[in-house]
Amino acid sequence: MRRNKTRRVFHVSITLLLVSTIFCQNGTSPAHNTTSDQISTYWSNRSQTMYSNASSLLSDLLLDYDIRLRPGFGGDALLLTMDIIIASFDSISEVDMDYTLTMYLHQYWTDERNIWVPDTFLANDKHSYLHEVTERNKMLRINVDGKVAYGMRLTSTLSCSMNLRNFPLDSQNCTVEIESYGYTTSEVLMKWNYPLAVHGVEQADVPQFTITGFHTEDSIVSTATGSYQRLSLVFQLRRSVGYFIFQTYLPCVLIVMLSWVSFWINHEATSARVALGITTVLTMTTISTGVRQSLPRISYVKSIDIYLGVPQPHDRRVEALEEAMSSSNTAATQNNNTSPPPAVKPKKRSSSPIPPLCRAGNAISEESDEVPDYPRYSATSLKGGRPHASLNHRTHHLRGSHTARAKRRMTLARMNVSMKQSISGIGRRARKAIPSIRVRDVNLIDKYSRVVFPVCFIVFNLFYWSYYMMAGATT
Structure with missing residues (x-):
């Protein structure tokens, strides 16, 4: 009896437990399914709302948008601030008068639309390129209040006009000149981001040069298309003479x-x-x-x-x-x-030439009728012994017919004689002076030269x- 009663109680307990479990499952399952569906519907609706808001935002931003227009177009000039971080000085060339510089250029401005980018360029640039390893070295940060920070890493070869008069004991000034290409001073105002406008100069090492200092400049350049603001960074370089x-x-x-x-x-x-x-x-x-x-x-x-x-x-x-x-x-x-003195040439034997008609130093007088005497060639010693006309008669005849020619010949004769006498006088004085100044002891030149x-x-x-x-x- 007891065993049967115990079995009945056990079976009833099991039955009640199963019935209660079934009722609990049937009561909770609909509620769980309802909650999952609501969550899925919520996130789906939220995603659709976000996508709709983003599309609406882009549509609003791009509505009537022109990329060529600066922020605040038609109003006051946009303020654009800059700073530079010097990465390295790569080289300086005196032949090409330029230098190569690697730097980080950062620009800051305020733009409610957060799309516009300034058109700055390096005015004294010869060749530049942006680094693209491993990605294009550009950075863009946009704050909630519309402030934009735009940076890039570039290597540029810049012209540097050098004065080499004191080379290699010279000092040079090389510049980095930044300017807006299309916006005049009435549209964009540029300034350095003081007090942190330039970084990294103290750590830079320049080949063959020492950086003695640097400073920034702000100027306005006037061209045919308008006035543009230019920011300049000037490096003061002294050449290392070692x-x-x-x-x-x-x-x-x-x-x-x-x-x-x-x-x-x-x-x-x-x-x-x-x-x-x-x-x-x-x-x-x-x-x-x-x-x-x-x-x-x-x-x-x-x-x-x-x-x-x-x-x-x-x-x-x-x-x-x-x-x-x-x-x-x-x-x-x-x-x-x-060197030994030149050998003295022997004098030639004197001969008896025919006496000249005009002796040196004694010019023929225009009024004189005297004729030189030729004893060896007299009129009676010619062939046949025939007498000839006298020389006095012939000279008198020539003088009468050629008076002008005789005057010219006499003038040339006087000049020739005077010149020969002057040259011979200079030669005699030089021959007398040269031996007196000749160095007797040639070692004396070396002795003086050593000191x-x-x-x-x-x-x-x-x-x-x-x-x-x-x-x-x-x-």
Whole structure:
């Protein structure tokens, strides 16, 4: 009995549990399905609303929109601020007079439509390109209040007008000039984003130059199409002279000092002295040619030309080159001074020529009737012994018929005699003076040269370096 009663209670409990479970499932399932459908419908409606709002927003923005019109067209000028971050100075070329710069250019303005982009360009640009690795290096940020930040990374080769008169002890000013291409000052006003207008200059390393400073400028450029605002960044560069000291100046000093060795060579060794002098001259010319190849073909004289002594391609020799050439000149002078005197030619035997009609120094007088006497050729000594007309008679006849011609001949004769006497007098004085100034001791030239040339070269270097160092400090 107990077992049957226990089984009945168990079966009833199981039955009640199953019935309650079924009723619970039937009661909760409709509610769950209803909630899921409502959520799906909500997000679907919200997405449709967002897409509809975005389309409406774009439609409103692009309604009657012209990309050529700046923000606030027809009103006040738009304010455009800029700043630059210097990434690197890549190179500076004196031949092309330009330099290559990699930089970040940032522009800031306010635009309610958030679509317009300014048309800025680099006025002194020769060649530029935007970096595209791994993507195009451009950045655009739009704030809620309509402020726009637009940046790009570019490498540009910019022109730089250089004054090379003090090269290589010179200083140069190279600029980055930014300008609006189509908007005049009445439409767009540009200014630097102070106090953070320029960054990265202190960390930049310039080949062969040192950046001594930089500053910004703001100017207005007037052209045929209107007045445009220009922002300029000016770099003050001083050339590092260390490279040129080891490549040019020091070799020149050593070559000039080498040319002084000829002053200690025996003056009779003419070949050795001349060969040494010519070698130094050719070496100096080679160095100067190499320096000129790295510079533009300019007409004015540079400081390094003065030191090398070859200002231009034609044959002018000054300063340092004269130091090298002087050794050869000294050797030639000594060789000339030690040459034996010329041999005295024997006098020719005197002959008995026919006496001239007009003796030197005694011009024929126009009124004189005297005729030179010819004893060896008298009138009676001619062939046949026949008497001829006297010479006095013939001379008198010629003088009467050729008076004008005789006057001209006498004038030329007087001038010829006077000139010959002057030349012979100068020659006699020169022959007497030259032996008196001839150097008796040829070694005396070398003794003086050993002191004079080094002293002159040292004085020249003192003046040269003092002047150009002061000129560089002034500029």
